Amino acid sequence: MTKIGLEIHCQLTNLQSKLFCSCKANYREFSPNANICPICVGLPGSLPMLNQKAVEKATMISMALNCKIPEKIAFFRKNYFYPDLPKNFQITQFDAYGPTSIGHDGKITIEGKEIRIRRIQIEEDPGRLIYEGMSEKTQITLVDYNRAGTPLVEIVTEPDFDNPKQVRVFLNILVDLLENLGVSDPTLEGALRADGNVSVEGGNKIEIKNVTSFHDLEKAIHFEITRQQSLVERNIPIISETRQWDDRRKITVSARKKEEEQDYRYFLEGDIPWVKLNSDHFKKLKEKMPESIASKRERYVEKYGITTQVADVLSSDKYYADLFEQSHDEKNAKEIANIITTDLMGFVDTREKRETSKLTHQHLTELANSIMDNKITRNSAKTALQEMVSTGKSLIEIISELDLDNVSNESTISSIIDEVLNEEANAVQEVKEKPETVNFFVGKVMKKSKGKADPSMTLNILKKKLGIT
Numbered sequence: 001m002t003k004i005g006l007e008i009h010c011q012l013t014n015l016q017s018k019l020f021c022s023c024k025a026n027y028r029e030f031s032p033n034a035n036i037c038p039i040c041v042g043l044p045g046s047l048p049m050l051n052q053k054a055v056e057k058a059t060m061i062s063m064a065l066n067c068k069i070p071e072k073i074a075f076f077r078k079n080y081f082y083p084d085l086p087k088n089f090q091i092t093q094f095d096a097y098g099p100t101s102i103g104h105d106g107k108i109t110i111e112g113k114e115i116r117i118r119r120i121q122i123e124e125d126p127g128r129l130i131y132e133g134m135s136e137k138t139q140i141t142l143v144d145y146n147r148a149g150t151p152l153v154e155i156v157t158e159p160d161f162d163n164p165k166q167v168r169v170f171l172n173i174l175v176d177l178l179e180n181l182g183v184s185d186p187t188l189e190g191a192l193r194a195d196g197n198v199s200v201e202g203g204n205k206i207e208i209k210n211v212t213s214f215h216d217l218e219k220a221i222h223f224e225i226t227r228q229q230s231l232v233e234r235n236i237p238i239i240s241e242t243r244q245w246d247d248r249r250k251i252t253v254s255a256r257k258k259e260e261e262q263d264y265r266y267f268l269e270g271d272i273p274w275v276k277l278n279s280d281h282f283k284k285l286k287e288k289m290p291e292s293i294a295s296k297r298e299r300y301v302e303k304y305g306i307t308t309q310v311a312d313v314l315s316s317d318k319y320y321a322d323l324f325e326q327s328h329d330e331k332n333a334k335e336i337a338n339i340i341t342t343d344l345m346g347f348v349d350t351r352e353k354r355e356t357s358k359l360t361h362q363h364l365t366e367l368a369n370s371i372m373d374n375k376i377t378r379n380s381a382k383t384a385l386q387e388m389v390s391t392g393k394s395l396i397e398i399i400s401e402l403d404l405d406n407v408s409n410e411s412t413i414s415s416i417i418d419e420v421l422n423e424e425a426n427a428v429q430e431v432k433e434k435p436e437t438v439n440f441f442v443g444k445v446m447k448k449s450k451g452k453a454d455p456s457m458t459l460n461i462l463k464k465k466l467g468i469t
């Protein structure tokens with residue numbers, strides 16, 4: 001039997017400052033070692049101050065993952081040496097005196113399977129090491145402490161996954177959940193990192209580290225299952241160790257013997273007092289908690305009759321959900337949902353495209369209402385939508401500039417139909433025996449009118465002319 005567990009590190013990217021000082025949490029915009037202060041590099045005499053907002057965001061994550069939250073939380077020092085860790089210890093949470101981390105014993109259900117959350121803890125991110133140089137002999141390592149002290153939440157699951165696919169589904173759901181909570185932007189490089197641990201046939205646990213993407217983590221877990229199974233078949237013992245993912249060769253390689261928790265000599269961080277989480281804290285947070293993805297999905301289906309599939313796409317992506325919430329009313333909700341999930345998705349499928357998009361929720365309202373009032377065909381609406389995304393112009397401007405207004409003048413459509421019927425004599429014979437082929441002519445008329453002919457009017461006139469019902 002295969003057992004897989006995960007440790008996910010999520011940066012709280014929406015915070016202003018680091019976890020224990022006032023340096024910027026958004027370290028990405030600085031040149032190396034320009035976003036540091038005595039606290040985050042641990043100079044003598046410096047004292048950490050806990051960022052209350054980080055505790056709030058971490059509590060929200062714990063609530064969303066159905067965790068139990070203790071009344072008091074504590075911080076600990078995890079002692080180890082590594083060049084990216086200026087203090088030689090990391091301030092994190094640890095359950096030495098019962099549960100004092102921000103969350104424990106949670107669960108979420110994915111595709112009918114329950115995944116238990118063992119623990120959620122608040123901790124600081126270390127700095128970054130940058131390797132430069134061509135060969136092994138001339139290689140140098142640069143240290144950038146801009147990231148040191150950035151607020152992180154670590155989510156540790158129980159080993160409840162049976163296969164790599166479940167891991168992928170879970171991570172996708174988790175990313176949507178974190179984004180919906182407004183705590184982290186998963187599209188930022190390094191904002192979300194996951195390590196996996198794998199054991200087969202009740203054997204020792206192997207930890208996989210240094211995987212840069214979720215996609216690679218799935219591959220690494222897959223590789224590790226195969227490797228361990230082949231060892232078991234040959235009666236070779238599996239040693240508990242940490243293995244690194246070699247991105248170039250697509251294999252895991254042994255890194256070091258696995259450390260035990262006691263190796264880190266955890267002790268209480270004396271510079272940060274225990275934090276009491278009173279009921280006021282929870283009450284305020286409950287009010288601030290955004291509506292969950294599941295509840296949005298249910299509301300879209302029940303209130304507006306949107307299909308489950310469309311509601312799924314709409315609710316799980318915060319960008320689309322926000323646009324939908326701002327633009328719709330009871331009447332046009334279905335139309336707007338369709339515009340977003342069929343056409344808009346193709347135009348704003350990356351972070352960059354979303355950032356440069358000029359589309360507003362007013363645009364969507366305008367577009368949906370015009371389709372419903374037959375002022376513009378769906379075909380032309382797609383062209384208009386693309387123009388809105390790239391120029392931000394109003395629908396009226398776009399219609400007149402691109403000549404997109406709906407042709408709903410009966411005599412104009414009628415003369416286009418006559419042209420089509422003349423050109424397609426053979427098909428005219430066929431439609432008399434097979435009335436369902438009438439859509440062929442609708443298509444031809446749409447093409448001739450450059451997508452502007454009103455489709456239902458076209459169909460009615462066609463039927464009349466062809467004498468079919």
Ligand SMILES: [Zn+2]
Pocket residue numbers: 018021022023035036037038039040041149
């Ligand atoms: Zn600092």
